Amino acid sequence: MDVQYIYTKNRSQFGKWCDFSDYDKIEIDIKSDRTLINNFIRLDPVTQGSQYDKIYSAHEVNTNTATFKESGMHHVEGGWPKDINMHDLEQTVRYRRKIEKDEMYIHTMLQLLPQMEHCILQNNACNIYEQYFHDTEPTPLVQRTFSRTLNVYRDIIPMKRPITHLSWSPDQGTRLAVSYCNTDFKKSTIHSNCSYIWDIENPNNPFVTLKPFCPIVSMEYSPKDSNTLVSGLMSGQVASWDIRRGSDPVDVSSIEDSHHDLCNKVLWINSKTGTEFFSASKDGQIKWWDTRKIQSPMESLVIDLVKSEEQNIDNATGISALQFEPSIGTRFMCGLENGMVISGNRKGKTPGEKIATRFKAQYGPVISVERNPTFVKNFLTVGDWTARIWSEDCRESCIAWTPGHRELLTGGAWSTTRFSVFFLTKIDGTLDVWDLLVQQDAPVLSVKICDGPLTCIRPHEQGQLAAVAGKNGTTYLLEFAEALSRRLFQLLDRETRREKVIEAKNREIRLKMKSVRVEVDIDSHDGSSNMKNISYKPNRDDQLIIQCEQEYEAALETEIARHAAMDDNEINNNHLHN
Known part of the structure; x- marks a missing residue:
């Protein structure tokens, strides 16, 4: 009796498919060595990303740059007939008078003036941020000092x-x-x-x-x-x-x-x-x-x-x-x-x-x-x-x-x-x-x-x-x-005028003090006293001190009067309540 045994094995268990070629190459499978784990640091968790879609490069779309060109126009006086010499003042004045007397002159001017006015208004409009001088750098508003x-x-x-x-x-x-x-x-x-x-x-x-x-x-x-x-x-x-x-x-x-x-x-x-x-x-x-x-x-x-x-x-x-x-x-x-x-x-x-x-x-x-x-x-x-x-x-x-x-x-x-x-x-x-x-x-x-x-x-x-x-x-x-820097003249002129006013005021104070001193001398001579007159001529600092003292005394008197008025009002109120 024949005994037959069929041995079956999946293809995945056979290992890699042998691909014979002319290259001298050997492929081996090296297993991991767990003893080497002490030489590394474990990272946990580990994040890894992958991209399976197609990568496209980014592009910017812009319109073509507009090119500007600076051009000027030279206006000269023209439009004169051939028989009129534009350099002869008498001929040009005579021709202008002839045109101005024409019946269509006013009608023609009324048609041309709106267009001319529109162009003039465009020329008068200015851009405050426009840079007119391209060969120089603009000066900053706040200049740095160094x-x-x-x-x-x-x-x-x-x-x-x-x-x-x-x-x-x-x-x-x-x-x-x-x-x-x-x-x-x-x-x-x-x-x-x-x-x-x-x-x-x-x-x-x-x-x-x-x-x-x-x-x-x-x-x-x-x-x-x-x-x-x-x-x-x-x-x-x-x-x-x-x-x-x-x-x-x-x-x-x-x-x-x-x-x-x-x-x-x-x-x-x-x-x-x-x-x-x-x-x-x-x-x-x-x-x-x-x-x-x-x-x-x-x-x-x-x-x-x-x-x-x-x-x-x-x-x-x-x-x-x-x-x-x-x-x-x-x-x-x-x-x-x-x-x-x-x-x-x-x-x-x-x-x-x-x-x-x-x-x-x-x-x-x-x-x-x-x-x-x-x-x-x-x-x-x-x-x-x-x-x-x-x-x-x-x-x-x-x-x-x-x-x-x-x-x-x-x-x-x-x-x-x-x-x-x-x-x-x-x-x-x-x-x-x-x-x-x-x-x-x-x-x-x-x-x-x-x-x-x-x-x-x-x-x-x-x-x-x-x-x-x-x-x-x-x-x-x-x-x-x-x-x-500019406008220094205004500053110096303002300070000069201020000092002139102060000097004029000081001269006026000195004249007043002098007149008072003269009156005191006259009164002393007319009196029966035989005392020697001693005139004191104050300088500028003494005058300022006297003026400050007078202002201080006036302020004190005003304050005392105000407090006295407040006290009188309180007394009157108390009498009314009683």
């Missing part, structure tokens, strides 16, 4: 020397003259007298080294020649320089005819020859010089405030600041060590006429006096802890001033292009930028330049640059934001 340091010019001598003066060359300000001098005689241990002229593009080496026989306190470029300079020396003498002839002075004044103290200010003045300048010193003298004959001064003026008609150098007040405006001519200004500012005129016949106008500007020495470049009647004074703006029409008080600073001020200057902006340097190494049209109680920009005191500042004639010098012998070239 500054950055472009170059630093350091003294090549290892020992630090203070910088006392800066001067830009007249050839677009490509060079900067810097004078180094230590005016503190107790601490003066440096024996080098050199000063430098720097090229602003090369801060590594000076362009010219000036070698005087004593230190230079102040130095100024000639406004007409970029090779000529004048300087005031520590010995009180003045010297003229020509950098084409070398590093030594061309000529020096004689010491007998020079200042008795160090010459701290020199300035060029207007003259036909362009060779005249004047100098000032702390000995209280102003001297006018000519570089062609610099041995002796042409003229001298002693600032004697006690006896202005006589020149007594023993009573002279030291000069700490000097100013000259070329557009005014013979007028000059000087700041004194007692806080006074003198507005003088060189053409005065007597010394009293030359220094007739006086301003009580500061409580300490006047460090800087600067006229506004545009509004020359207004000038800036810097001293002690405040800067003040004055008008020549108001002598008793300034028209604007800054709040008191915590640090002493060391200098100040107006901006040469932004006429409402001025700069102040301070003893803590900070430079403040003030804009009167933006705010008057705080600077719009305050920059920390260095750790030591700043000594002077000189803005560039183009306005965006300014040279700032420090006591550490380093000069910093700064660039400021291009923020222009």
